[in-house]
Amino acid sequence: MRRTMLYLPGNNPNMLVRGHLFGSDGIVMDMEDAVALSEKDAARIMISKFLQRGDFGSVEVTVRINGADTEFWKKDLEAVVPCKRLDGVRLPKADSPQVIRDVDEELSRLEDKYGIAQGHIKLFCILETAYGIWHAYDVATASRRVTAILPGGEDLVADLKTSRTPEGTELEWSRRMIVIAARAAGVDAIDLMFPRVTDGEGLRRDAQFSKDLGFDGKSVIHPNQIPVIHEIFTPSEKEIEKAQRIIAAAEDARARGLGTVSVDGRMVDVPVVKRARYILVKAGLEKEDE
Numbered sequence: 001m002r003r004t005m006l007y008l009p010g011n012n013p014n015m016l017v018r019g020h021l022f023g024s025d026g027i028v029m030d031m032e033d034a035v036a037l038s039e040k041d042a043a044r045i046m047i048s049k050f051l052q053r054g055d056f057g058s059v060e061v062t063v064r065i066n067g068a069d070t071e072f073w074k075k076d077l078e079a080v081v082p083c084k085r086l087d088g089v090r091l092p093k094a095d096s097p098q099v100i101r102d103v104d105e106e107l108s109r110l111e112d113k114y115g116i117a118q119g120h121i122k123l124f125c126i127l128e129t130a131y132g133i134w135h136a137y138d139v140a141t142a143s144r145r146v147t148a149i150l151p152g153g154e155d156l157v158a159d160l161k162t163s164r165t166p167e168g169t170e171l172e173w174s175r176r177m178i179v180i181a182a183r184a185a186g187v188d189a190i191d192l193m194f195p196r197v198t199d200g201e202g203l204r205r206d207a208q209f210s211k212d213l214g215f216d217g218k219s220v221i222h223p224n225q226i227p228v229i230h231e232i233f234t235p236s237e238k239e240i241e242k243a244q245r246i247i248a249a250a251e252d253a254r255a256r257g258l259g260t261v262s263v264d265g266r267m268v269d270v271p272v273v274k275r276a277r278y279i280l281v282k283a284g285l286e287k288e289d290e
């Protein structure tokens with residue numbers, strides 16, 4: 001499950017040390033934009049020390065390295081790949097398939113060097129330009145390591161020559177594009193972080209919109225954003241009960257040789273059953289088909 005992935009600025013030991021304790025499904029130790037240029041080396045060293053300890057439980061542990069257009073990215077990877085615990089690398093400015101192939105190649109070299117299974121380290125690609133959004137499917141399929149794609153809202157609005165509004169109209173098309181490309185490629189879609197950390201109502205609206213678009217979860221920047229997003233992205237008792245009734249009704253109909261059946265006055269056919277099964281997968285009650 002990737003309902004929430006909490007950003008931890010890589011030069012902040014207080015946040016790094018406690019980051020996995022707030023209940024998010026994943027953490028993202030950041031070496032990129034949360035870290036000033038003068039702090040890049042300190043953040044790299046600190047993050048690798050925390051990864052060495054490796055005691056993060058079941059939280060998915062990732063690091064956002066600096067972009068492949070910077071002088072830092074190879075040093076960043078060299079510092080984190082050999083550590084005791086690293087599940088994935090979040091790659092910013094991942095706007096072309098060639099960038100993904102370059103990073104994939106470097107990861108393969110490092111996995112080989114340190115005796116780590118090939119392909120173990122997954123890639124989370126942030127698309128942050130109009131070009132990247134346009135090529136989202138090509139990015140998502142550029143390497144088998146790519147496990148999720150994400151829109152990078154703050155950078156995207158700069159590239160689109162606009163700014164973020166409370167309604168979020170300016171990013172709507174990009175977000176939809178990410179979901180479509182992710183589903184076409186068979187990877188996860190993780191939505192924007194919500195920047196106003198004290199606006200609970202705004203966060204709820206935004207997270208509901210993310211879920212309705214089809215995202216698997218969101219990036220978060222503050223621990224207080226986690227519970228509301230989990231509430232929205234976790235199927236409720238009511239949804240689970242309805243999904244179970246739909247599946248039971250469909251199975252009963254099939255046994256009687258019927259193609260469709262009605263539940264609560266709504267037609268149930270194959271896609272409706274598929275959606276019901278997906279709710280049970282999300283609730284952890286069924287396994288996803290390979």
Ligand SMILES: CC(=O)SCCNC(=O)CCNC(=O)[C@H](O)C(C)(C)COP(=O)(O)OP(=O)(O)OC[C@H]1O[C@@H](n2cnc3c(N)ncnc32)[C@H](O)[C@@H]1OP(=O)(O)O
Nearest residue numbers: 006007008009014015019030033034154193197221222223
């Ligand atoms: C566009 C992008 O690239 S986004 C990704 C990069 N950005 C980031 O990583 C930012 C991460 N978030 C943060 O740095 C902070 O949450 C801020 C700056 C947004 C707000 O910080 P503050 O105003 O200090 O938050 P606040 O006072 O509510 O913090 C309350 C507590 O939560 C902790 N906390 C806040 N955010 C986080 C976090 N992301 N991870 C862990 N702990 C956190 C604080 O350390 C503080 O702990 P304390 O009570 O022990 O001192």
Ligand SMILES: O=C([O-])CC(=O)C(=O)O
Nearest residue numbers: 126152153154155193219
């Ligand atoms: O991807 C994110 O969540 C944050 C980011 O880099 C951006 O908004 O530019």
Ligand SMILES: [Mg+2]
Nearest residue numbers: 128152154155
């Ligand atoms: Mg960005």
